[in-house]
Amino acid sequence: MTVIGASPSFCRAFQIDPASVDGRSVFALGQGEWGVANLRSLLRETAMGTADVEAYEFDLDSPALGKRRLVLHAHRLVHAAGPEVRVLLEIFDATDERSSESFKQSLIRDKAALLQEVHHRVANSLQIIASVLMQSARRVQSEEARGHLTDARNRVMSIASVERQLADSQAGDVHLRDYFTALCRSLAASMIRDPEALTLTVEADDTTVSGEFSISLGLTITELVINSLKHAFADERRGAIVVAYSSGPTGWTLSVTDNGVGMPTAGAGGAKSGLGTSIVEALANRMQATIYVNDMAPGTQTKIVHEESTQADTGLAAIAAGRTA
Numbered sequence: 001m002t003v004i005g006a007s008p009s010f011c012r013a014f015q016i017d018p019a020s021v022d023g024r025s026v027f028a029l030g031q032g033e034w035g036v037a038n039l040r041s042l043l044r045e046t047a048m049g050t051a052d053v054e055a056y057e058f059d060l061d062s063p064a065l066g067k068r069r070l071v072l073h074a075h076r077l078v079h080a081a082g083p084e085v086r087v088l089l090e091i092f093d094a095t096d097e098r099s100s101e102s103f104k105q106s107l108i109r110d111k112a113a114l115l116q117e118v119h120h121r122v123a124n125s126l127q128i129i130a131s132v133l134m135q136s137a138r139r140v141q142s143e144e145a146r147g148h149l150t151d152a153r154n155r156v157m158s159i160a161s162v163e164r165q166l167a168d169s170q171a172g173d174v175h176l177r178d179y180f181t182a183l184c185r186s187l188a189a190s191m192i193r194d195p196e197a198l199t200l201t202v203e204a205d206d207t208t209v210s211g212e213f214s215i216s217l218g219l220t221i222t223e224l225v226i227n228s229l230k231h232a233f234a235d236e237r238r239g240a241i242v243v244a245y246s247s248g249p250t251g252w253t254l255s256v257t258d259n260g261v262g263m264p265t266a267g268a269g270g271a272k273s274g275l276g277t278s279i280v281e282a283l284a285n286r287m288q289a290t291i292y293v294n295d296m297a298p299g300t301q302t303k304i305v306h307e308e309s310t311q312a313d314t315g316l317a318a319i320a321a322g323r324t325a
Helices: 008-013 037-047 095-099 101-109 111-139 143-168 176-191 211-232 275-286
Strands: 053-062 066-077 086-093 173-175 198-204 208-210 239-248 251-258 290-295 300-307
Touching (some): 037 053, 037 086, 037 111, 053 111, 111 143, 143 176, 143 211, 173 176, 173 211, 208 211, 211 251, 211 275, 211 300, 275 290
Parallel strands (some): 198 239
Antiparallel strands (some): 053 066, 066 086, 173 208, 239 251, 251 300
C-alpha cells in the first residue's frame, strides 16, 4: 500500500504536501487520518484481486478540513511488464452534496431517497463482512473450512450486489442484466484463477424486477455458478459458464450452462445433496419455479422455469440426478 503517485488535485483537495506523498503508505498520509480500519480491509481485498470497490462511502476526519464524506472507487491494475501489484484509487468528496439543504429536503420529501441511503449502508456493511470472511478463509488450515468460508463470502456478495443496484435505482427496482453482470464479475474475481482459461458471461434481457425477487435470482445464480466451478471444472480445465435469463407473458427462465465434465454416469457414486442444492431447492419453491437439469454433452445446464399458468411442483428430483453443490 505504498503510494507511487498522486494527482495534484488530490493533494490540493486534502491539503497534503505533494513532496510527502510518494513512497509513503497510503494509510500514513496527512496526519494518519487515512488509516481507517474499513479502508484497510477493502484495499487489501482489492490488491489481492478478489474484489473491486465501487462507490464505497466513508467519513474522513481531517485535522485540516474537518469531517468529510468521501466516495471511494478502487481497482486493481494488471501490468504485463512485471509482477508488481498496482491499485488505482479514485476519491470523490461528496460532503457538500450530502449536507446541502436541497439534499436534506429531498430526503424528507422523498422516501425513496432515504431508502437509497439505507441500501448504500447495507451494501457497505455486507462488503466489509465479505472481506472479513475472505481474510478468515486465507488463515484457516482446513480445506473444507476454507471452502465453506469462501462460499459464504460469495453469498454475502450476491446480496451486496442487489443492494448496490437498489441504491442506484430511482424506482426501487433492479435491472437484471446490470445486476447479473456485476454479480458474475464478483464471482469470477474471487473464484476463477485464470480468466483466459475459464470465462463467466451473462446473457439477459431488459427485465426489471423487485429487489426481493432479484435477491432470490442472485442467490440461485451464486449457488449454481459455485457448483459448476467446483465440480465441472475441478481439474482447472478450460471452458465457459453462461448465465442466461429471459422473460415473457407466460413466465420466465433462468439458466446456468457450462461445458465442463458433464453429469455423472449411472452408478458413478451417487453423492448426497449438499447445502447448495438445498438452497436452490428453497429458492425455487419460493419463486414457484421448477428445476430442470440437462446433459449438454459436454457440460450441464440447470434451468429454473416459472410458468404463470402452472402451479409448479418444485421438488428437486431432476437436480438430484446431477452434480451436488
